[in-house]
Amino acid sequence: MKIINPNYIYLNGTFKENISVAFDRKIEAIDNLEKLKERYPEAEITEGGENSVLYPGFINTHVHLEFSSNKTTLAYGAFMPWLDSVIENREELVGKCDNKVMTKSCEEMMASGITTFGAISSFGTELEVCMQTPQKVLFFNELIGSNAATADMLYGDFLERLDASKKCGHGVIPAIAIHSPYAVHPIVLKRAIEVANSENLPLSAHFLESQAEREWLENSTGDFLEFFQKFFSTSMAVTSINEFMESFDNVPTHFTHAVQATKEELAYLANKGHSIAHCPRSNRLLGCGRLAVEELIELDMPFTLATDGLSSNNSLNIFDELRAALMLHHLGPLETLSSLLIEGITSKPAEIFSLNSGNIEVGKDADFAMVSLPDRPASLKSIALQTILHVDKVESLIIDGERV
Numbered sequence: 001m002k003i004i005n006p007n008y009i010y011l012n013g014t015f016k017e018n019i020s021v022a023f024d025r026k027i028e029a030i031d032n033l034e035k036l037k038e039r040y041p042e043a044e045i046t047e048g049g050e051n052s053v054l055y056p057g058f059i060n061t062h063v064h065l066e067f068s069s070n071k072t073t074l075a076y077g078a079f080m081p082w083l084d085s086v087i088e089n090r091e092e093l094v095g096k097c098d099n100k101v102m103t104k105s106c107e108e109m110m111a112s113g114i115t116t117f118g119a120i121s122s123f124g125t126e127l128e129v130c131m132q133t134p135q136k137v138l139f140f141n142e143l144i145g146s147n148a149a150t151a152d153m154l155y156g157d158f159l160e161r162l163d164a165s166k167k168c169g170h171g172v173i174p175a176i177a178i179h180s181p182y183a184v185h186p187i188v189l190k191r192a193i194e195v196a197n198s199e200n201l202p203l204s205a206h207f208l209e210s211q212a213e214r215e216w217l218e219n220s221t222g223d224f225l226e227f228f229q230k231f232f233s234t235s236m237a238v239t240s241i242n243e244f245m246e247s248f249d250n251v252p253t254h255f256t257h258a259v260q261a262t263k264e265e266l267a268y269l270a271n272k273g274h275s276i277a278h279c280p281r282s283n284r285l286l287g288c289g290r291l292a293v294e295e296l297i298e299l300d301m302p303f304t305l306a307t308d309g310l311s312s313n314n315s316l317n318i319f320d321e322l323r324a325a326l327m328l329h330h331l332g333p334l335e336t337l338s339s340l341l342i343e344g345i346t347s348k349p350a351e352i353f354s355l356n357s358g359n360i361e362v363g364k365d366a367d368f369a370m371v372s373l374p375d376r377p378a379s380l381k382s383i384a385l386q387t388i389l390h391v392d393k394v395e396s397l398i399i400d401g402e403r404v
Contacts, residue, residue: 006048023366057115057367059349064309065126068105069096078287079210106133112317113369124161140177178205181244209257270301282308305344338385366401
């Protein structure tokens with residue numbers, strides 16, 4: 001048994017003082033230190049440093065490890081130039097992204113408190129790394145293929161990758177990702193959703209990331225027209241926005257980006273029990289616009305905060321992402337937004353994906369991220385904001401009761 005004693009602790013969306021946690025692999029008790037010492041006299045006690053704050057381990061719901069070798073290769077500023085640069089440099093970047101590079105990305109996430117992440121896997125090359133990292137991994141096997149002639153072949157490859165992830169055991173949770181409405185044929189989309197539904201697998205999908213995507217899905221026009229003519233010899237989108245959304249009606253899905261979704265479309269998704277992964281730095285770098293989180297709040301639609309991959313970001317540090325979101329969303333009270341952002345990397349993703357983490361509660365996995373503030377906070381309610389503003393890395397990280 002172990003006891004951790006911070007100055008402050010994040011419990012049920014609020015901050016409290018003089019509370020400690022006893023744990024083994026799971027959280028066993030939450031009380032003041034003296035009572036826990038009486039209950040567990042042999043426990044190893046870890047004292048938090050000055051102005052320490054104990055959080056549940058953070059959850060990053062959307063990461064592409066396979067492009068972790070990118071630094072200055074890809075083009076930023078607008079979506080289509082970026083996509084063209086991905087196509088042009090894909091083989092080189094994936095080839096350079098060996099296990100050492102991807103392990104470094106996992107370590108970068110751990111340094112900022114990430115104990116669980118969602119790996120969006122196009123090729124399955126990061127599976128070994130995900131099995132070896134101490135972190136828990138939602139392994140999203142991505143389905144892609146809009147051409148009817150090759151859709152069955154690509155679907156077969158997708159099933160093979162999914163089966164491989166099912167054999168990993170503890171620490172890797174098999175899951176399904178749909179690349180996007182423009183890149184997946186409706187026939188194989190239906191099959192994949194049926195698999196997710198019947199096997200109760202987590203489901204994710206890129207959706208309305210760019211204005212180019214919206215124009216293509218609505219009218220088969222815009223910047224995507226030349227792209228699809230060049231690479232796929234087609235001038236027609238395989239589905240519409242409404243058709244794509246309706247495909248997910250019976251399976252709660254974590255839609256990524258949704259920057260170009262209308263309020264009516266967001267309301268439809270919210271009504272069907274879906275949620276959003278928000279990646280503000282990626283959206284900015286690819287010129288996609290701003291997700292109106294105030295509309296998500298008004299709709300009571302759950303959202304998480306995620307880094308996306310290094311193909312469209314300069315770090316996988318979740319504190320960098322928190323600060324970007326804090327500065328981007330200027331509407332509404334600052335401390336309220338800060339609290340929602342912290343929820344977006346703790347309780348919300350845990351609730352969305354039915355994870356036994358994301359909260360410091362008896363029976364939950366003993367996953368913790370301990371940080372230190374530079375000075376004593378002015379008030380308990382300001383701690384979320386001050387954490388976002390002043391923390392770059394965790395002081396200690398615990399996964400399943402073990403310090404890593």
